[in-house]
Amino acid sequence: MNTSAGLCLADERHVRQAITRLPEDYVRLHLHIGRATSGTAEFATGTKELPVPLRLDVEGLQREIVEEAVRWSEPVAEACGVPWDTQHARDSRPGPLLTQACTLLADRLPVLLALRDVPQLVWDVDHQRTVLERDGVDGALRLLDLHHRAGRVLAVDRKIYRLPEPCPACGVSAVEHADGADIVDCRDCGVRFVWDDFRRRTDPLARLEEAS
Ligand SMILES: [Zn+2]
Incomplete structure (x- = not known):
């Protein structure tokens, strides 16, 4: 060099x-x-x-x-x-x-x-x-x-997307989802969720669907 x-x-x-x-x-x-x-x-x-x-x-x-x-x-x-x-x-x-x-x-x-x-x-x-x-x-x-x-x-x-929903564990809006992955990661507290579980915790509609 x-x-x-x-x-x-x-x-x-x-x-x-x-x-x-x-x-x-x-x-x-x-x-x-x-x-x-x-x-x-x-x-x-x-x-x-x-x-x-x-x-x-x-x-x-x-x-x-x-x-x-x-x-x-x-x-x-x-x-x-x-x-x-x-x-x-x-x-x-x-x-x-x-x-x-x-x-x-x-x-x-x-x-x-x-x-x-x-x-x-x-x-x-x-x-x-x-x-x-x-x-x-x-x-x-x-x-x-x-x-x-x-x-x-x-x-x-x-292709990692920052999700608008706050993290169910720490409350910070720092959850990221890699395109096509079945898991999401919180960049703030580091917790990792299965996608379906995350949806259940953050999306009221997902909870309703499940209840019906
Ligand atoms: Zn978190």
């Missing part, structure tokens, strides 16, 4: 958009895996979970997204003189940490792209930790690639 040439403006826009969407990718990947049923067991009828190998792949992708975004946040923050608490980041939950990292990177993309020879601790092909010197452009392109990989995993969930 010719890192000295950097990225053209169109690519830069593309990368910024991808970085901005990574936190949402992360959440969608999480929904894609399926939910643990503890605490919401009464709603859990028909919950579908991915088979374990697929699940591990998706979790690995989630982890890579967080690692890559966080890895670049520290040098970017340092170059801009903005605070970034590495220790705090290490202790933070991955979702909010990723949002924080992606906001920082998207807002300061030219700084990321200008970084050269940043030493980073990475896993090599033999699963050993090694220090590699990498450029910001490599990081930007890897974040773009991670967004694309998430898109491919989530392609099966495409």
Whole structure:
């Protein structure tokens, strides 16, 4: 890769958009895996979970997204003189940490792209930790690639509609239905319903039909 040439403006826009969407990718990947049923067991009828190998792949992708975004946040923050608490980041939950990292990177993309020879601790092909010197452009392109990989995993969930009815579990209007799926997911509390069950809980007509 010719890192000295950097990225053209169109690519830069593309990368910024991808970085901005990574936190949402992360959440969608999480929904894609399926939910643990503890605490919401009464709603859990028909919950579908991915088979374990697929699940591990998706979790690995989630982890890579967080690692890559966080890895670049520290040098970017340092170059801009903005605070970034590495220790705090290490202790933070991955979702909010990723949002924080992606906001920082998207807002300061030219700084990321200008970084050269940043030493980073990475896993090599033999699963050993090694220090590699990498450029910001490599990081930007890897974040773009991670967004694309998430898109491919989530392609099966495409055409997702936000439903107007509030979630029966949390009351927030954040329930989404993937076209043709027999389940719906609440983006707010994460509960998952079988479609018929959801209709019964939210649509008075569905209840009447059943009673008659
Ligand atoms: Zn909810």
